Amino acid sequence: MPTVTFVQSTGESIEVAVAEGTSLMRAAVTNGIDGIVGECGGQAMCATCHVFVRPEYAGALPPVSDDEDEMLDCTTSERTEASRLGCQVKVSAELPSIVVDVPADQV
């Protein structure tokens, strides 16, 4: 099973195993990870699933779509180069593990 590691701004890190094709947002919400809200259920409409992807994993990700791009401008914690919407990034055979930082502020 692919794994997702969420690192909180406090330094606390939680690894969860999820089925292939699961989004980072869904992985976080179903496992009760604090700081990922996922208000819109994955429609790229709420920007409450903001994560920072560690650089070593960024290359394996699909590019940011236009919808994701404009929503990333609306995040509560300021957007960086590493910012993605957790609902738009899925784990897969090509991306069997990933480590992301959870922003300090999400709403």
Added chain:
Amino acid sequence: MSNQPNTATGCPFTGELPSDPAELAALMSTVPATHATDAPPAPGIEAPVADWVTIEDLVRDPFPIYRRMREEAPVHWVPAVNRYMVTSYAACHEIEQDEATYSADERNSLMKRSMGHSMLRKDNPKHQVDRDAYGATLRPGTIKKHWNAIFEANNERYLGELLAKGPGSDFVWDYAAPYTGENLRMVMGFKNATQQDLQRWSQTLIDGTGNYADDPEVWATAAASSDEVDTAVDEMLSHYVGNPDHSLLSGLASMPIPLEAIRANIKMTIGGGLNEPRDVLATTVWALLNNPEQLAAVKAEPRLHSVAFEESVRWVAPIGMYPRETTRDTVLGGVALPKGARLGVVLGAANRDPDVFEDPEAFNIFRPKKAHLGFGGGVHFCAGTWIARAQVAQVAMPSVFEKLPHLRLDPSSETTDAGWVFRGMTRMPVLWG
């Protein structure tokens, strides 16, 4: 105007907010919302019966009722509204995250009867087809490029009309309603209607959706509006085939969506697109006028307009309740629910749950920020969220307080708020001299 300019980058609404995080952090801290996700053991207790709840009391002031219900159990059977009412944050949140158990496609839906079968009463994958057809019209990028300038022009006009009408005029009906009505008319692309038509359609269709008392006159009026909207929609769809613009109807004119679905979705949008921003605008201004120290803070720091807006949506959710229906026997918040149970997800109660929000009955823009449920959640998360934020918090509020620095409620006249399925100010005379 103190509004932020429409720059090429940044969110049309909140992008400016965290530009100095240290400064904002000094004003407020962020604490994640807590919610219980562990399902309690089956079979659960039988739902307590809240036979003391009446529709009249709910319309007048639902909040003491919600408080009493929440203290007793997260879910009640309420004979007066013929459904279970869910009042705790945790239980409402659980419903939003589980569309397989809690279907939006309820039987004998008042909304379906009033507006037709819109995306709001469909489950995925059907819901998503309709929702995707709305395309980019309501998204931040389009708001920034096309709608903000239009909202600013409309605001100039209708705030001007309020001023011309003179002190004692009504903030809701002489400003907030025509302003949001005209914005909606343009976003939707109703070139063949007036903002007054939009207001009338919205109110009568919404009255049908909230017609829990089953008043036949309410149904007749809603049906007449429904026919008018169908005619207007059909006319505009033909118009936009050769004359596309950025409006919703223009986008829909080129989509392979059945006409029945378009008509229903448009009616749902007329309902949700007018009353909600109108009510949030009036409620937020009313709350600030009643809390002078918070008003002073907002005037001193324009970025707090958006914070006040969100707190207002939490405090008085303009859509106070929406329905769901169980697809199987289940247990929610320790209460057993049979398959086919009709539920009311009471956001107006969840947003005042003391398990999540400290001193929840108070309007307080300085409270620790947490996710409220005012825009709903999950796949039905309000598609108009960013439009509402832009027209109310970014355009209207800063302008109101700048142009009317001495704005206050008229002490010689009564102010009223009402409603529970939908709630807002119904009368709000103001002075500013």
